[in-house]
Amino acid sequence: MSNLRPVFYVSDGTGITAETIGHSLLTQFANIRFVTDRIPFVDTLEKAQVAAMEIRRAGEQSGYRPVVVNSCVDPALNAVLAESGALMLDVFAPFIEPLERELGMQRQSQVGRAHGMVDFDSYHRRINAMNYALAHDDGVSMDYSEADVILVGVSRAGKTPTCVYLALHHGVRAANYPLTEEDLDSDRLPAKLRPYRSKLFGLTIDPVRLQQIRQERRPNSRYAQLDTCKHEVVAAEALLRAEGIQMLSTTHASIEEIASRILEVLGLGREMF
Known part of the structure; x- marks a missing residue:
């Protein structure tokens, strides 16, 4: 039992x-x-x-x-x-x-229709969006001219999984930019991001939760210390508020909730595949 x-x-x-x-x-x-x-x-x-x-x-x-x-x-x-x-x-x-x-008609009970590849344009849009997300992950590529959205926040705040979800489920070309120590010491957006202000969306997270995530990735490192996490989160939130960038805490939010909020705020009316 x-x-x-x-x-x-x-x-x-x-x-x-x-x-x-x-x-x-x-x-x-x-x-x-x-x-x-x-x-x-x-x-x-x-x-x-x-x-x-x-x-x-x-x-x-x-x-x-x-x-x-x-x-x-x-x-x-x-x-x-x-x-x-x-x-x-x-x-x-x-x-x-x-x-x-x-x-005024009966349904056609076709097996597998809900997730079948019935629309090649939609399928290729998702694949291209996924390739875009991977190529523009963590600031790897800085050409954001074709991005639909650029997620900004401290390392391990949930930017990468959200970009992948947006690509796979909505065909959104999502890039992400991790705010570095140098960025956080400034009172302005990084120069690379300023031309794309309208595409920016900030992700933040509770410092204690951030410390737990970073501890799993790099145990007992300065990167994972609670003081480091607190400093980075406070600085990042202050920067985003000063620049008027919308932000959302990922601490207790699911990937689906985060993605839906981003689509709503930025007016990206994409259907779910």
């Missing part, structure tokens, strides 16, 4: 949609402990049967009825999965009937 309730994200594709929605649902039940697993590419009856056995076994071992957050579109696959005895939550079910009624 386990005190963890099993939750499965099951999909005929990547499972990203089911996991994203499921995670949002589970956060509403903070007093319950869950153990989650993703089962992607369940696109045949045989795979559905294997998944159902795994789900049923998890329920028997835990002593709790499993929860399945499901984004499979084939009713036959869903029927097999339901034989697991789990609580089945179909992420599409509440919306399909109203949409069919409104649009």
Whole structure:
């Protein structure tokens, strides 16, 4: 017996949609402990049967009825999965009937459509944006003329993962510039950034959290000392405020939240892929 309730994200594709929605649902039940697993590419009856056995076994071992957050579109696959005895939550079910009624047509249940490469222009935009983010990471390249956004902040404030997320999920060409000790001793933006003021967005972080992150990267170094982190964060925030640059703390924010805020503030109305 386990005190963890099993939750499965099951999909005929990547499972990203089911996991994203499921995670949002589970956060509403903070007093319950869950153990989650993703089962992607369940696109045949045989795979559905294997998944159902795994789900049923998890329920028997835990002593709790499993929860399945499901984004499979084939009713036959869903029927097999339901034989697991789990609580089945179909992420599409509440919306399909109203949409069919409104649009005057039935859905086309095509497996893998949500994350399929159906738009080559969008696909190439994401790839190009990803290449841009890698080439302009941590000030490697200083040519920001083609950037959609330039993230500015102290080292390890979350700039790189945010740039990667913006590229992969929104096709945004995001660069990032780490504020150096020399930059922080000045009362002005670095000269390299001044021509691109309208593209700048600042990321900051609680010094204690920053010290924990840096300690993992460079243990017991001056770089990871709390006094160093405090000095850098205070100086960076003062500089960004003085220059009128919007900023956001990454301390308790998810990558998704950070990216959404950046898109909103800078008016980058990009769809999510």
